[in-house]
Amino acid sequence: MSLLKKLAKIILALIVAYAVARFAVVFYDSRLTGARAPYIQTLTPHSVVIRWMTEENQLGIVRFGEDPQLLSSIEMESSPTNNHTVKLDGLKPATRYYYQTGTISGFYQKSIERQWFYTHPETVQPTRIWLIGDSGKAGEIQSQVRDSALQWMQQNPLPAPAATDDDAAEKSPSPPVNVWLALGDIAYRSGSNQQFQESLFEPYAELLPNTALWPVYGNHDDRRWTYFRIFDLPENAEAGGVPSGTENYYAIDYSNIHFVILDSQASDRDKDGDMADWLRRDLAQNKKPWVIAAFHHPPYSKGSHDSDNTSDSRGRMQDMRENILPILEAGGVDLVFTGHSHMYERSHLIDCAYGDSQSFSLDNIVSGGVKNKSRQYLKPLNKKSHQGAVYVVAGSSAKVDQGSLDHPVHYVGLQEAGSVIVDVVDDKLTARFINNEGQVRDEFSITKQADYDGGYRGCAD
Numbered sequence: 001m002s003l004l005k006k007l008a009k010i011i012l013a014l015i016v017a018y019a020v021a022r023f024a025v026v027f028y029d030s031r032l033t034g035a036r037a038p039y040i041q042t043l044t045p046h047s048v049v050i051r052w053m054t055e056e057n058q059l060g061i062v063r064f065g066e067d068p069q070l071l072s073s074i075e076m077e078s079s080p081t082n083n084h085t086v087k088l089d090g091l092k093p094a095t096r097y098y099y100q101t102g103t104i105s106g107f108y109q110k111s112i113e114r115q116w117f118y119t120h121p122e123t124v125q126p127t128r129i130w131l132i133g134d135s136g137k138a139g140e141i142q143s144q145v146r147d148s149a150l151q152w153m154q155q156n157p158l159p160a161p162a163a164t165d166d167d168a169a170e171k172s173p174s175p176p177v178n179v180w181l182a183l184g185d186i187a188y189r190s191g192s193n194q195q196f197q198e199s200l201f202e203p204y205a206e207l208l209p210n211t212a213l214w215p216v217y218g219n220h221d222d223r224r225w226t227y228f229r230i231f232d233l234p235e236n237a238e239a240g241g242v243p244s245g246t247e248n249y250y251a252i253d254y255s256n257i258h259f260v261i262l263d264s265q266a267s268d269r270d271k272d273g274d275m276a277d278w279l280r281r282d283l284a285q286n287k288k289p290w291v292i293a294a295f296h297h298p299p300y301s302k303g304s305h306d307s308d309n310t311s312d313s314r315g316r317m318q319d320m321r322e323n324i325l326p327i328l329e330a331g332g333v334d335l336v337f338t339g340h341s342h343m344y345e346r347s348h349l350i351d352c353a354y355g356d357s358q359s360f361s362l363d364n365i366v367s368g369g370v371k372n373k374s375r376q377y378l379k380p381l382n383k384k385s386h387q388g389a390v391y392v393v394a395g396s397s398a399k400v401d402q403g404s405l406d407h408p409v410h411y412v413g414l415q416e417a418g419s420v421i422v423d424v425v426d427d428k429l430t431a432r433f434i435n436n437e438g439q440v441r442d443e444f445s446i447t448k449q450a451d452y453d454g455g456y457r458g459c460a461d
């Protein structure tokens, strides 16, 4: 045997050994073991799901109430487990509740300072949305992005809700973040339980007990089997919209906003597939004036992924652009958030751009009524279909990669770490990209005006 052949055999053996060892580590790390502090899921006007984990199998109990000194209501599990799920029902909307978790023999937490939640309102209230993208790499950048966004929010509070009375507002303060979205790739590199612990539960420990995280399914979350065992998502329209029958994609209503969370990774992306069918039915029933969509793979990106390259991410970017965007735009979508490219890209107000970057033209830019061509957009209040949407790629909440950032759809491209804060106050939406140093590096607004006619384009038919 020639020396070259011997060398090739050795290299092959090393590669196989590495792959086996790596799989074994991820398999071991994916077991749902160990203790995990309480976190909340599927928060709605009348219910919430409390999750936590314990070392041993136990019968979990939650006690809760509006008065932190008197948690007078109790819910418990029906059988012992180490991965606990307790749903609290029959709650009042727009109300702060406190809770404690434990077992029949006692409650774990002495302090419940972090353990509260604020049920979704049933009326229109100023709303703050925080979006993190590709956040799953623990480290300095992730902490800086988190801290700079939270600090900015603290320094720039939303106007207080039109409180029914001051006592109620004081007793039940609205939280700093009303809707928290993670745009996928929440735990690098393989979405194992241990990686979720290090990349999500530990760095976001202050927020998770009191702010429901609404996740988007990313390619790294899909590599192992943890995601659906740690998140409880509204497949039966518990939080609004039409039942999707799957936790892969779902809807959320909050105040005057309808959110659709889509799965660009593992679900059928065909225009006649189950997800497309659900999306059409969901958007057709929606009565909320604002529509925000989120999924992982960007329809337009020249970042660390190229949406023109049909073999990049196995064509998922192209599939979403060609098959799903027409449904979203016909359904009146205002804002579309994605991640996957580890940078920030933000489009003009555009419509009907379903081809590659070469086919994009100025005709796709919805310019009617624009006060400032690139930052302050107007849309009609009473028309929905094809009035323009802004597309945002925000995948730099834990790391930044390289890219040409020259997709013609986009007005802004930044190779910077950060996250996005969106404020919706009645008919005005303002979005800001806050970098890891706390600077506002992009800001734009969309205002919906009753006396503005817009310009129906009707291209999709």
Ligand SMILES: [Fe+2]
Pocket: 185, 218, 219, 220, 296, 339, 340, 341
């Ligand atoms: Fe990704």
